[in-house]
Ligand SMILES: Nc1ncnc2c1ncn2[C@@H]1O[C@H](COP(=O)(O)OP(=O)(O)OP(=O)(O)O)[C@@H](O)[C@H]1O
């Protein structure tokens with residue numbers, strides 16, 4: 001095992017596992033810290049998917065340290081803490097506290113902070129995070145139901161969330177290549193800087209940064225920062241040739257879509273599906289909270305549809321989300337819906353659904369937590385950052401596509417089925 005990664009949510013873990021697999025590492029994604037006995041003999045990278053992004057910071061730290069200890073025991077040589085490409089977090093954390101705790105546990109004095117993911121429009125310039133053409137704070141992320149992002153300065157965000165001394169490596173340095181970046185890391189280290197935000201505008205920048213980061217014990221960032229890491233292991237003669245990839249074959253059975261993401265991208269994908277005639281059921285958080293709409297009603301609606309893949313969603317516009325949150329509380333509204341969608345997923349599996357798309361990281365965490373596979377095998381890519389996966393360790397495997405809220409083209413819910421082998 002070469003690379004051990006800890007991801008703070010499930011769709012983020014899948015995004016990273018896809019990136020590593022595409023770059024030639026045999027990668028598996030585990031759901032939480034795996035039970036003893038998981039066979040890692042033929043694996044180059046393990047991504048442990050946690051659901052720690054919105055937990056209290058102390059809990060997120062404890063979960064991440066447990067994952068680290070598993071990865072250390074499994075023999076990982078380098079570690080990666082994967083968070084969202086939009087730096088989803090609250091002022092109390094969790095990116096800062098988890099990074100600090102991992103650095104301390106690994107006894108390392110320098111790491112990098114690089115959530116750039118150019119294929120999905122996330123770039124970093126002068127330490128500021130952009131989403132497409134907008135600064136993070138002007139993007140739809142300012143309305144996120146759980147982690148609204150109202151500052152775009154990664155240096156300020158990281159300094160606010162931790163005690164770490166935060167520095168910046170600018171695009172000018174990255175443009176000069178890997179040796180210049182590695183020198184900048186050493187110069188920062190000698191100034192006592194501990195967490196370096198690194199600018200990145202393109203995949204080529206990320207490969208340069210990845211090369212320069214070959215000697216760092218801990219790297220933090222989005223999936224993009226993993227682009228250049230497999231090449232380091234290959235150069236060192238540690239990465240075996242890819243060999244025959246396991247065949248991905250989706251189990252036969254019914255198909256469904258569940259969406260709990262309220263992101264602009266998911267709402268657009270829902271509109272496209274409705275326009276294309278996909279049958280949809282919109283959940284009302286108040287009806288769920290007041291017991292007026294039980295899981296059984298959602299299941300009987302779903303199972304009575306004859307269309308290929310009906311869609312159940314709670315996704316709502318920002319004003320509807322605010323109304324539900326002021327009636328129920330932000331966390332209660334979130335967990336109520338997550339739990340409801342997870343119960344639906346269990347009912348769907350019992351009724352023979354074997355192919356499922358889930359939209360939203362927290363939502364996917366709740367759904368996959370309920371379905372409880374040991375691990376996920378990464379299959380074909382639907383859109384950047386979103387592959388089909390196959391559940392491992394279960395007698396009735398399912399094909400799951402776990403879509404980060406903001407990812408995917410407008411026709412994601414339509415085209416995903418066409419690439420399923
Ligand atoms: N109508 C609603 N009102 C209030 N909260 C909602 C509503 N619908 C969904 N939610 C909650 O909003 C949160 C959405 O988070 P989730 O991580 O699933 O999506 P996302 O943030 O768009 O995706 P990602 O984390 O992959 O970027 C969940 O906790 C969900 O339960």
Ligand SMILES: O=C(O)[C@@H](O)C(=O)CO
Pocket residue numbers: 009011012013015016083084085086117222223361385404405
């Ligand atoms: O980095 C991203 O944007 C995603 O992998 C993610 O973490 C969304 O939850």
